[in-house]
Amino acid sequence: MTVHTPPPEGGRIVDEPMSEALSKRYLAYALSTITNRALPDVRDGFKPVHRRIMYAMHQMRLNPQAAARKCAKVVGEVMGSYHPHGDASIYDALVRLAQDFSQRYPLVDGQGNFGNIDGDNAAAMRYTECKLTAAAVLLMDGIDQNAVDFRSTYDDQDEEPIVLPAGFPNLLANGSSGIAVGMATSIPPHNVGELIDACHLLLERPEATTEELATIVPGPDFPTGGVAVEGHASILDAYETGRGGVRLRARWETEDLGRGVWRIVVTEMPYQVQKSKLIADLADLIENKKAPLLADVRDESAEDIRLIIEPKSRTVEPEVLMESLFKLSDLEVRFPINMNVLDASGTPRVMGLKACLRAFLDHRQEVLVRRAQWRIERVEKRLHLLEGLRIVFLNLDEVIRIVREEEQPKAVLIARFGLTEMQADYILDTRLRQLARIEEMAIENEYKELSEELANLQSLSSSPAKQWKQIGKDLEAVRKALVSPRRTTISEAVDTSAYAPVEAFIPREAITVILSERGWIRAAKGKVEDPSELKFKEGDSLAFLVPAYTTDKLLVAASDGRIFTIGADKLASGRGHGEPLRLMIELDEKADIINILAHQPGGKLLIASKAGYGFVAPEDDLLAQKRGGKQVLNGDLLAALRVTGDHVATIGENIKALIFPIAELPEMGRGKGVKLQNFKQGGLADVSVFNAEQGPEWADGGGRRRNWPDWKDWLGKRAQAGRQGPRGLRKFR
Missing domain, CATH: 2.120.10.90 (DNA gyrase/topoisomerase IV, subunit A, C-terminal)
Structure with missing residues (x-):
């Protein structure tokens, strides 16, 4: 019989209250989710998974000029070296970085099927290939020049960057979204040219207000275009506080078919709206008679979006039809703005537009100084070696003799010419044939150029004014590389009060509302002459039979003292058994229907x-x-x-x-x-x-x-x- 001795005092058993133990562990989980999954860094705009994908592709040398590699290879490298999570989540993140309808400035050049705006999924990672785009290269520029700090990977076998150098404000340019424990983030994409112009304004006048910045950045710029109809005041408030939203509509135009006949052509979709789902929803509105002005919808898209919407009557104004569809469907959506990010210290914060741009510029200053210091070290080392070469050139014959005849040439060179060990090693490592061909002019020219570069770098490192000026030049170069016209039109807030409600266009038809004992409701056309012929689900029977019209509002009285309102035009067809009334209203399970009548x-x-x-x-x-x-x-x-x-x-x-x-x-x-x-x-x-x-x-x-x-x-x-x-x-x- 085996006897198990208890662990020694202070061993694996910890005596603490359950509430304290749970709170500690849940807090640790929450912080891990916030910092390592959901919230992006304000400096480079990345979450850890995206940053690791970028760095892994950089290490694999998948630059724009290189041949693309299988996505499975990239995902395997990311998962094995940097991101110990599921391959599906890594591939999903990589796919999104390559989708031009998801990213305003795609960072991955995908070859193969990477999904589409209809909502179709990308092909499996074994079939697709990828490499970095020019925009991604700008984000990585300087990462091999000590521009940012590194930390050990999860297995301590390698290192990964804590943040990327970020050549442009990627957080605002491509946006971000995520849900953590107790907090979330939702940042829309913007036009990088406008963002850089706003950065220039902050470089010239750090005290510039958000209102001044909003004149340069009037609103988000979504990759799918569309028309933002939130209004300047609302967008300005969102930029000031970091919280708000923007209403985004599909872009449409009227196509004249002659003889007074017309149709609507939708050419741009709202951001993150799947075209196939939108068409299905519009078809359901027609089927359920919830869109009385809409006759038909079909998709004629090829490479460009072309969604055809046909009115039920040519006498309806196109604006009235579209206003009704904006209310009933995802042809208009509201994109929430919640600029919740991790600041430079890793603390979650809600930042406004100015704070985000200021944090980016501060990061660029730090990157610039660190790269300058890295370059200074290498220039000083090269100048030191060039000084040794100058001595060699002046005494070339003696150097050659020492190298050929002396048993310890290194010590002799150091003693004879006052060289350092580094200079002596460099001379001895140089082939004799190359020493003989060294030209004084080449040495002097390189020495002069590097001396000037060193002076400029030292001046740059010690002068914040020169640093900000250089940052402005770098941003201007980025602007030329990524210049792109605005896709989303910023419009004034739309006043819909001038448009008649959609109910005004519902055809007035006689119906009979049928409500069963179990709460299934439907609407039969015309008058029900013989209620006994009505069919119900097994065990169900008729409770109320109410004559009405499709334009009526139905008042439903419940035993808990509440009265609900339902549009008669929204009831299911009388051909089937209908649909549960509790799906249409928030009726308590214990409450009964007392009466239903037409208002x-x-x-x-x-x-x-x-x-x-x-x-x-x-x-x-x-x-x-x-x-x-x-x-x-x-x-x-x-x-x-x-x-x-x-x-x-x-x-x-x-x-x-x-x-x-x-x-x-x-x-x-x-x-x-x-x-x-x-x-x-x-x-x-x-x-x-x-x-x-x-x-x-x-x-x-x-x-x-x-x-x-x-x-x-x-x-x-x-x-x-x-x-x-x-x-x-x-x-x-």
Whole structure:
């Protein structure tokens, strides 16, 4: 029998509260996710996976002039040397860097199928090839010249850069997005020419305001183009605070087909909208009659985007059609702006436009100084060797003799000519034939050029003014290399109030709304003559049958006191079983449907609770704009009836009935109401509204309607106890 001894004191068992242990570990996980996955560095605009892909391709010498290599080779190098995660995530990041519809300035030159704007995936990594683009080379420029710090890789076998030199503001140029624990980032792409012009303004006047920068950078510049309709004030606020958003619309034009016939041609898609999904969504709008102005949509795209939208009537204005589609589909999207990044110290921060550009320029200054120091060291070393060569040239015959005849030529050279060990080694490592051919002019010219370069480098290292001037020159060279006209048009905010709502164009057609006991709703065309012929799912049956028109708004009253609003044109076709009502409104699972009726402008409803309280509510006040409906009654709703008469009849659970004029009830939008009938025990069983001329009716147990000729015997004042109802009266409906 094996005896397991416990670990020694201070061993693997740690005694600490569970809450503290969980908080420590979750905090460590959260920080790791924020810094190593989700948020980009403000200096080079990269997350670790993208930075490692760039560096691995640089190490593989996949420059623009080289032949492309298999993406599988690149992914394997990244995963094996720098990024110990799944190959799928690495390849997805690489593919995105190559997509010209995802990146404003692609950093990977992809050969093969790298996906498309329709949403099709890229081919497997074994089929595709890649290399760096000219823009990527600008981001890597100086990485081999001690421009940035390096750290050990995950296995301590190699080193990787902490940040790239970043020749242009890649964070803003290509944008970034990511979700971490408790925070997220969403940065739109911009035009690099405008960004560099903004950098020049900051170099000239560091105190320049965000408003001044926004005149140079008026807004994002998406790779897929489109029209930004957010408005200057809103974009300026986003640039100032680092948070906001921009509304982006598809670019479209009207194509005249003659004889008054026209159609819409969409030529540019909103950013990150899949064309195939957009077409499917537009087709669904047509199928479900949610886009009454739209007749057809089809895709005629080849290399360029060409999406055809045909109106249902030539009399509709193109602007009205497009405004309706902007509201109903992803032809207009809102791109959020949340400029949450890691600063130079690795701390998450939300930065505005000026702060991001300032951080980039500070990084470029540090890179410039470090590269200058690296070059100074090498120039000084070369000048030192050239001084030795000058001595050799002046005493060439003696040097040759010493090299050929002396047993220890190094020591002799040092002693005879006052050389250093480095100079002596360099001379001895040089072939005799080359020594003989050394020309004094060549040595002097190189010495002079390097001396001038050294003086300039030393002056540059010690003068911030010269450093900023050099940064400006470098940025101007980058601007010429990456110059590209703006693709996204910045437009003023669109006022849609001038356009009629899309409901105004819904054809008015008679329908019958069918709601089942289990909550499935649909709309049949015309009038349902025989409800018994309606078909339902097994175990389901008819609950409500409401005549209406496609232009109506439906009021759905629930037992929890809320009233929901649904457009009749949005109901599923009556051919099938419909769709669950709970998918259209946010109805609590415990709540039941009390009534459903078509809204009548100017109409009124009697709202009554199970506790016996009620009031009259104007229907116009009951319309809800949200799926959550409108809370109308404080209590359990028993009835929501249209006011079609001048008297109210109530019956309690104690079988006592009371009739009183409806004028005794207050008119209000929401609340508890006033007491309808007084009960010693129990509550309200049912309520009805009727006109005194016709008199009330009530339903007996057999489902037949019965008249109540002597109803005036129960006439009284509101809130009275009432008297025993007629024999058989339990409910009015």
